[in-house]
Amino acid sequence: MQEKLKQLTLGLADVIYGKEQQIKLALCAMLSRGHLLLEDLPGMGKTTLSHGLAQTLGMSYQRIQFTSDLLPADILGASIFNTKEQKFTFHKGPIFSQIVLADEINRAGPKTQSALLEAMEEGCVSIDSERYTLPAPFFVIATQNPQHQSGTFPLPESQLDRFFMRISLGFPPADAEKLLIKGLGPQRHKIIEPIITCDELQHMQNQVDTVNIANTVVDYILALVTLTRHDRDITHPLSPRASIALAQGAKAWAFLEGRDYVMPEDVQAVFASICEHRVNPHDNYSQASVCEDILRRVKVPL
Amino acid sequence: MTNFASSALSFIYIGILMLLASELPTMLLSLLLLLCLWNLLMASKGLTRPATLITNILAAALLAVLFITVDLKQSVLLFVTMLLQASILKLLQAGNAKQQQTVIVLTFFSISTVFLYQQSLYSTLLVGLFFITLTIALASLNGLPTTRLATRKSIYSLSIAVPLAALMLVFVPKMPAFWQLPGANSAKTGLNERIDPFDIASLAKSDELVFRAEFNDTQAAPPYYWRAMLHTSFDGKAWVKEQGPAQVRQDIDWPAYSGSAQIYLEKSANRWLYTLGDGVSRASEVRNLYDGLLQRKDPSASSFKYPLRYRPQLPATLSRYEYQFYTQLPQQGNPHARRLAKRLGASSKDAEAFASELYGYYRNQGFTYTLTPTPITGSDTLDIFLTQTQRGFCGHYASVSAFMMRSVGIPARVVSGYLGGENVGGSNYLSVYQYDAHAWVEYHDGARWQRFDATSVVAPERLNGSLSQVDQLQQEFRANLELGLLQLSNFESLNWLRIQLEKIDYTWTKWVLGFNQEKQNNLLKGLLGSQFAQYSMALVVIVIALVLFIVLMLSSRQRKVRLSFGATQLAKLFNAADASALLSPQQLTPVAQLAYLATHTPKLKAQMEQISRLYVQATYEQKPLTNKQRLELKKLVNQSIKIIG
Numbered sequence: 001m002q003e004k005l006k007q008l009t010l011g012l013a014d015v016i017y018g019k020e021q022q023i024k025l026a027l028c029a030m031l032s033r034g035h036l037l038l039e040d041l042p043g044m045g046k047t048t049l050s051h052g053l054a055q056t057l058g059m060s061y062q063r064i065q066f067t068s069d070l071l072p073a074d075i076l077g078a079s080i081f082n083t084k085e086q087k088f089t090f091h092k093g094p095i096f097s098q099i100v101l102a103d104e105i106n107r108a109g110p111k112t113q114s115a116l117l118e119a120m121e122e123g124c125v126s127i128d129s130e131r132y133t134l135p136a137p138f139f140v141i142a143t144q145n146p147q148h149q150s151g152t153f154p155l156p157e158s159q160l161d162r163f164f165m166r167i168s169l170g171f172p173p174a175d176a177e178k179l180l181i182k183g184l185g186p187q188r189h190k191i192i193e194p195i196i197t198c199d200e201l202q203h204m205q206n207q208v209d210t211v212n213i214a215n216t217v218v219d220y221i222l223a224l225v226t227l228t229r230h231d232r233d234i235t236h237p238l239s240p241r242a243s244i245a246l247a248q249g250a251k252a253w254a255f256l257e258g259r260d261y262v263m264p265e266d267v268q269a270v271f272a273s274i275c276e277h278r279v280n281p282h283d284n285y286s287q288a289s290v291c292e293d294i295l296r297r298v299k300v301p302l
Numbered sequence: 303m304t305n306f307a308s309s310a311l312s313f314i315y316i317g318i319l320m321l322l323a324s325e326l327p328t329m330l331l332s333l334l335l336l337l338c339l340w341n342l343l344m345a346s347k348g349l350t351r352p353a354t355l356i357t358n359i360l361a362a363a364l365l366a367v368l369f370i371t372v373d374l375k376q377s378v379l380l381f382v383t384m385l386l387q388a389s390i391l392k393l394l395q396a397g398n399a400k401q402q403q404t405v406i407v408l409t410f411f412s413i414s415t416v417f418l419y420q421q422s423l424y425s426t427l428l429v430g431l432f433f434i435t436l437t438i439a440l441a442s443l444n445g446l447p448t449t450r451l452a453t454r455k456s457i458y459s460l461s462i463a464v465p466l467a468a469l470m471l472v473f474v475p476k477m478p479a480f481w482q483l484p485g486a487n488s489a490k491t492g493l494n495e496r497i498d499p500f501d502i503a504s505l506a507k508s509d510e511l512v513f514r515a516e517f518n519d520t521q522a523a524p525p526y527y528w529r530a531m532l533h534t535s536f537d538g539k540a541w542v543k544e545q546g547p548a549q550v551r552q553d554i555d556w557p558a559y560s561g562s563a564q565i566y567l568e569k570s571a572n573r574w575l576y577t578l579g580d581g582v583s584r585a586s587e588v589r590n591l592y593d594g595l596l597q598r599k600d601p602s603a604s605s606f607k608y609p610l611r612y613r614p615q616l617p618a619t620l621s622r623y624e625y626q627f628y629t630q631l632p633q634q635g636n637p638h639a640r641r642l643a644k645r646l647g648a649s650s651k652d653a654e655a656f657a658s659e660l661y662g663y664y665r666n667q668g669f670t671y672t673l674t675p676t677p678i679t680g681s682d683t684l685d686i687f688l689t690q691t692q693r694g695f696c697g698h699y700a701s702v703s704a705f706m707m708r709s710v711g712i713p714a715r716v717v718s719g720y721l722g723g724e725n726v727g728g729s730n731y732l733s734v735y736q737y738d739a740h741a742w743v744e745y746h747d748g749a750r751w752q753r754f755d756a757t758s759v760v761a762p763e764r765l766n767g768s769l770s771q772v773d774q775l776q777q778e779f780r781a782n783l784e785l786g787l788l789q790l791s792n793f794e795s796l797n798w799l800r801i802q803l804e805k806i807d808y809t810w811t812k813w814v815l816g817f818n819q820e821k822q823n824n825l826l827k828g829l830l831g832s833q834f835a836q837y838s839m840a841l842v843v844i845v846i847a848l849v850l851f852i853v854l855m856l857s858s859r860q861r862k863v864r865l866s867f868g869a870t871q872l873a874k875l876f877n878a879a880d881a882s883a884l885l886s887p888q889q890l891t892p893v894a895q896l897a898y899l900a901t902h903t904p905k906l907k908a909q910m911e912q913i914s915r916l917y918v919q920a921t922y923e924q925k926p927l928t929n930k931q932r933l934e935l936k937k938l939v940n941q942s943i944k945i946i947g
Contacts, residue, residue: 206350209398210304214922215445216869261923264891300891302869302876302921 001204002258008056008195015052015192016045016169018176024256025167025273026053026141030201031208031252034164034245035120035140037105037277042145044169050101050141057201058194059098060135064116066108068151072115076125077132090127095119098135098198102142106152116140117159137201157236157280164245165270166277204255211251212261219301220264221246224271227294228279234290236280249274264300271295306449307402307439308345311393312338314409314432318386321416321425325379327371333364337390344394351397361391382415399443406440421569421605422511423810434460451926462856466849473826473845476819493574493718497533497697497741498540512720512738513576514566514808515610516731527742527753528576528734530719532593536708538632539683541701541716551590554582559611566811567606573598576719576734581612605815617750620713628713628746636705638685643706653712653747660703661759671695671761696721699756700741707754713746714754721757733804867932868920871939875913878943893918909942 005027012023026049029036038046047063054061064075077093094100095116102116119125120140124133142163145152160166172180196204221243228237247262249270254262272291281290316338323331337360344351352360364387372380389408396402413432416425437456438449446452533541559582567575575583580594585608589597594615598606620628646663650656675694678686684702687694700716707714721740723732742755826841865873872892879885879899886898893914900910916935920927927935 212922212924214924216921263893263918263922265893268891296889299889302865302872302892 004196011056011195012052016049018173022167028252029165032248037163037166038143040168046143054099055192056195061099062094062097063101064094065103066105070108070112079128100140105142106144117162160277165273167273208252208255211254216301217262223298234281242278245274305345307443310435310439312342325419330371341394357395423807476822495543496540510736511568512734514733516564518562528720530574533716538635549592559613561612563610565608565610569605578612580615581610583608583610615751629708631708636682636684640709643709647710657754664756665759696741696757700743703756704743707745715744717744868917875939878946882946909938913938
């Protein structure tokens with residue numbers, strides 16, 4: 001299993017240069033059965049990463065480009081009257097695939113956004129009082145442009161909370177960018193062989209669940225979230241959903257590190273990605289600096 | 303962890319099924335065992351659990367099998383089986399810790415159902431083992447990483463529970479059951495209301511305990527004929543027990559009964575009880591019948607104790623009606639037996655003489671005693687026995703003798719019960735087993751009922767004691783017996799062991815299973831004085847309050863957080879390092895802090911690496927340190943502190 005994981009990371013590193021940390025975080029979200037939010041400026045490789053993930057994992061993949069006039073039915077599908085059979089038949093929308101890339105999610109209106117997030121949370125879609133189960137594993141990678149850009153509808157906190165992780169790719173290191181400019185970087189449309197199968201992924205997800213987490217580490221997670229609840233600089237502290245996600249993310253991280261037990265280091269590694277989008281500090285603080293501050297202030301229990 | 307718990311649960315259910323194997327229908331039993339094995343396989347291989355649809359289909363199929371194989375009237379068995387079935391199916395589905403905890407809660411009930419059918423010391427020990435295994439599984443699900451730790455925790459918690467249970471057994475006043483499940487399940491005793499001599503052969507194969515008799519002062523002399531039932535009519539093939547309401551004796555001359563004993567009856571679904579000669583009992587649950595027999599009022603299948611008073615049968619004359627009743631036979635059938643009886647009767651003047659003629663006939667014509675007789679089928683079975691096979695056991699001889707006596711007008715009846723009993727290690731009680739089952743004849747000689755036991759001439763040794771003590775038959779008898787400890791009693795030490803176990807089992811039955819309301823009252827009266835009866839409710843409240851108090855005390859003591867050994871050592875080291883200002887100014891994780899110390903204080907490097915390794919093992923991997931490793935960690939920390947200081 002660990003061998004496969006290494007191959008997977010290497011395969012993805014071929015797709016997107018110099019972003020090992022982000023690749024690992026993305027895998028961590030997948031292993032935790034969580035959805036991923038990529039937030040960055042246009043042209044930073046968000047789409048490339050999600051493409052690469054879908055292809056290396058060998059899963060069915062759909063991309064939905066969100067625009068301000070996109071409607072819920074465009075995502076979920078709709079019942080259409082079939083004149084031959086004289087009845088309505090349901091046509092599945094693009095959401096019925098294992099990996100869904102929701103590109104520029106904050107460009108669509110709130111109604112459409114919540115349709116997607118609803119489906120993410122429930123794992124199924126209800127249309128015309130019929131339930132349609134989404135395929136498993138189901139993994140949404142949403143990208144969004146930074147909020148201050150024009151033409152965006154910011155996702156409300158309640159919906160951001162549904163994303164397991166938010167990561168930003170950031171600018172590539174200079175030498176990686178040099179390769180990109182020279183055209184020696186990964187080809188966008190290069191066909192990548194699937195490295196693991198769906199079953200293997202699910203097996204890995206099950207193995208992550210069996211990773212041991214010691215009481216001291218749980219205490220550490222509790223100390224971290226409790227601090228956000230007593231801090232006056234934070235208007236929206238971390239929810240229990242966040243603490244569960246932290247434990248799960250730390251387990252997945254430990255698994256990626258090849259261990260079957262969690263260390264406080266794992267919690268620290270995933271803390272920023274899991275918690276930044278869930279805390280809401282007062283205006284004069286950025287989310288990132290608040291999270292850094294929390295990590296710095298909480299003593300790791302022995 | 304979940305796999306460990308799942309396997310442990312599978313083993314528990316296999317054990318429960320094995321204990322209940324004789325109660326459950328074979329098909330259902332094997333299906334449930336298969337499910338357990340399947341679960342064991344899934345747990346050991348870490349396979350994925352079956353889909354809900356599959357378990358639902360399985361559940362429906364099992365329910366169908368249940369209703370086909372189990373009689374709806376056997377409501378206890380029905381409920382027990384449904385509980386077991388539901389728990390095993392739930393176990394099959396339970397893939398995560400939370401679901402398995404539900405199964406564990408169910409299993410506490412499932413295990414207890416064993417006591418509905420088995421209460422002996424051995425099954426109690428097995429049940430204890432199941433509970434230990436179950437709590438180990440529970441402890442491991444709750445995050446105890448190794449089996450050793452989980453076992454320790456389990457035994458610790460159970461050892462708290464045992465004195466509480468003992469306290470409650472002794473002090474919480476016993477009350478009658480609030481409700482009862484409707485009675486008797488399958489009858490399993492060796493006696494049968496119908497004596498068909500070809501039927502009772504299977505008895506010799508069972509070494510199940512039937513009852514124990516404890517003689518109060520003087521032990522009666524052998525042979526012990528334990529009377530249970532009278533078979534008063536012959537239907538052409540078998541002797542059957544007279545049906546209809548039993549006649550209860552009203553006026554009993556208690557002082558005339560000189561012998562007295564306590565009978566500890568094992569669980570049985572039958573009404574009949576056992577007595578020596580003419581017996582009566584003062585126990586309220588016992589009916590005293592005519593002919594000196596005893597019957598149970600409530601035939602529920604639990605173990606039971608009653609005092610017995612007995613005396614030899616007294617002279618009694620038969621009324622005209624009784625004479626007719628005890629001499630009636632079918633008009634036709636078994637002509638040879640009738641002819642033979644006539645011939646023997648011609649040369650004898652009274653019943654007694656006829657009996658000795660009959661004894662002589664059996665002795666001289668080469669009749670033999672065997673536990674494996676040739677099966678006889680068809681009609682006129684008695685004739686075939688008399689003329690052709692001439693080999694049989696008590697049932698054969700009793701049937702034939704009673705038939706022949708009746709055919710010449712001597713009132714006769716077949717009595718079934720047990721003969722003998724094993725006197726364990728010189729104590730004053732007898733254990734009577736299923737293989738002691740016996741049948742004999744009582745005939746009326748005009749003045750009283752006399753015993754006629756043809757076995758006494760065919761196999762005189764049989765009368766001396768239990769069947770197992772008869773040397774001549776031992777080999778044959780053992781070949782018949784299921785593999786049990788008794789089979790190995792040739793070996794001196796094993797026989798000793800068997801007798802010791804028997805003694806322990808006796809004590810268990812007498813003091814724990816026999817601890818009833820009466821005994822408790824006596825004990826409490828002795829402890830608290832005789833006015834106690836008024837305060838029994840208060841006692842319940844006090845005992846329950848006391849138990850709750852103890853539980854609260856124990857649980858509040860548990861709540862204190864203690865630093866683990868590794869953490870205390872590390873805290874010591876960091877304090878020392880902090881005092882010398884060697885620690886990193888930033889908040890670091892313990893492991894990072896150790897690495898920081900190693901890089902910034904190079905002379906500590908070796909120690910820090912070792913400490914880090916041990917600390918990670920103890921705290922994060924949750925593999926407890928061995929004693930050697932603990933010493934090592936302590937030494938390393940002390941060394942480092944010395945270097946820092």
